[in-house]
Amino acid sequence: MTSTSDHPAEGGVTNIRPAGPDHQVVEVHGQARHPHRPSPCRTCPWRVDATGEFPAEAFRHSAPTAYDMSDRVFACHVAGAARPRPCAGFLLRGADHNLAARLMHLRGDVGPLSDGAHDLHDSYRAMAVANGVDPDDPVLVLCRP
Template identity: 60%
Template sequence: MTRNTKITSIRPAGFNDRGEDHQVVTVTGGAGSYRREPCRNCPWRLDAVGEFPAEAFKHSAGTAYDMAQASFACHESGAEKPAICAGFLLRGADHNLLVRLKRMRGECHDVHDGGHELHENYREMAIANGVDPEDPVLAACRD
């Protein structure tokens, strides 16, 4: 792991559509890096629905709450070298305090969609991936 990076929790997230087991890892610290473009199976991409189980989106919904201080990380970057997800920066981070502060410092402005269609917001992405629209975890998500 990079200096100052610490795993603070690991939560099982169940199985995706292909029977692959997943978990949500919460990491603090790190170098503050971010992805510039959504990766191949970024959950924010419309063509990547079903890559991750609904439970993973329930665990991560808090990143889309107003004034959230945790960010939605890129799964490809992993816990070793955590980086904020490009899709999140483009569609889910406008109300996230951590990201708002980064943008005020001139960070995270060079992110683009890479020509991929993305979900409009966290709620839409979570519902597309199996979270019940009435699930209370989505109630506080900012669109």
């Protein structure tokens, strides 16, 4: 585990895990230190037209961000570990039951968001399954609809 924050509640990278030869998952707990993107980027995994950009393993690693009252934030893959920030697609479609995201909203840390006129997956589960995670995979059991 790679830890770069002694106080995860303040936000920061708490883990970086490989998800295939060319991908990694950056785990961010608590409030991100950098602002979110205003809309999903070109290869945002939440975009339906970006399905297949990332391996299924990345979605298995990130599934806890969709668990009820999670303090883990689905991080923007473009920002990486150097400037961790919440993913715009996550804030638009996957953060309703996420404690960290709800607290960011309450503090006014979430600015204007737009889907950029792109179709987004309806839920984390839908996104993960579309990207190769078996719908019966135990990691998806606790994901909120």
